[in-house]
Amino acid sequence: MMQKYLLTIASLLLLSLPVYAVQEKATPAQKQQCNTIVNEAGNMPNSQLDETYHKVLRVARCVKCANESLESSRAGLANDLRKVICLKVLHKKSVKQIKSDLVESYGPYILYEPPFSIGLWLVPIFIFIVAVILLVLNIRKNNAIHSNDDKSLDEAENARLEQLLKKSDEEKS
Amino acid sequence: MMRFIAPLLVFAAFCSLLILGLITDTHTVKSALTHKSAPAFDAPRLLDKNQQITSNIFEGKISVLNVWASWCPTCYQEHPFLMELAKKKNITLYGLNYKDTRYAAKKTLQKLGNPYKSIIYDPDGTIGLTYGVTGTPETFIIDRKGIVRYKHTSAITKDIWKNKLLPLINELSK
Structure with a gap:
């Protein structure tokens, strides 16, 4: 004291x-x-x-x-x-x-050397981190949507797809 | 809808930063001394070289310290207003004669009149530099405790006096 x-x-x-x-x-x-x-x-x-x-x-x-x-x-x-x-x-x-x-x-x-201030030095880093997080979240969301797309093809659709591909191959040759 | 508004908002924010950068006046930098004690000095008086003047003059009253020189055209422009200011009872007007010669400075005052209570003689500008002077005229408002409250760069006009300096002085004299 x-x-x-x-x-x-x-x-x-x-x-x-x-x-x-x-x-x-x-x-x-x-x-x-x-x-x-x-x-x-x-x-x-x-x-x-x-x-x-x-x-x-x-x-x-x-x-x-x-x-x-x-x-x-x-x-x-x-x-x-x-x-x-x-x-x-x-x-x-x-x-x-x-x-x-x-x-x-x-x-x-x-002075040409700006003093350390939170606003000046940390805010850009903070914005960068937030941007990276948003980007990662967005990519994950997109991946999730597309993996669902894959699964949504059922057997009948798969068979039809196969058929179509075959047909286009025949047309080419 | 959000897809379009969000980037637009970011762009608008960015633009307003740029506009702020354009319209901010970088020539009048706020004094680094604001809210700090006026730098100490012990210098001869302009009108009597045998007498010293020290920074104690600022104690106990609200002072206006005007940095001037006989070689400074804007100071001539400002001079009539300073003569008006000298009549005011609630402030004391001091002069800091910056990088001048005694002869030229005295001659100017003889011709135009002397609005200052006393004048600090600073021929090599060292006192001016402790006050962060970048040119003449500059005017400091100093409170009763000798603390710098405001610096105005360039001549005081009636407008600046009425809208900036006088409200501050009224605030300080409460």
Whole structure:
């Protein structure tokens, strides 16, 4: 019981912390560094940071020009967002952290990776399963009807069928 | 009869989804901040660079935060309406001067008048980006507890004010 209370209090405290979603405390030197990286296609200090930086840019949408990633967009807003991401990378934030920061300000729309939602991922699978079940039921029903058809031929009918087949064979030859 | 109606219904449902996709406005994305605290900031004022302004200003009253810049043509179009809004007693109008220079912004206000109670100066746009700004003008409605309730993209028109923003503000001031 006590633990439950403590957990609730802890999570409430976490929630009440101020949200510094995109804003990063940056030194003028870091800002300058990011300006060079973004505006003059400069390089990150090491390849690991460079990888993080480009990983984020590839999956982030330029919110002003919806079908371009931040990597390829030339819009002014994309440039500003690249600078913000660059500063975060210099602050050693992980790809995951940076993505969640972006979502904090712009919503899941800013990422090209849609978040998991039951509606989006499970409904199509559900519809598929229902369709398969309906199909199987339908096939079974049809089979049942046709197997009855077979049985419904009695001996007289069978004899007549035989006769007809024979007749048509004779006509051919 | 059912044989014909069932596929027709499925087709109609599919078509209405497509039509919905066509008529939904994808340019005005609902703010991700809706029902969350307004992001914190501590920035200089536009009109007095020695004075700081923080996100505490939103506490205790209903605020309207308008993101604007002197280089933004739509902001000029919106300006006369903001001057009207400034006269209203139940809201406080704040400005966020986005990616502008002090000189140009001050000159614009001198020429057209200043509707804002105070203005946050955000020359490199970092505060704007924490608010999820995609362009100017944008207007946020923030309640007494400092929680963002609505974001309107592009200029506020009389119609939008009367039908969307004012009902929300009336609701919040209850």
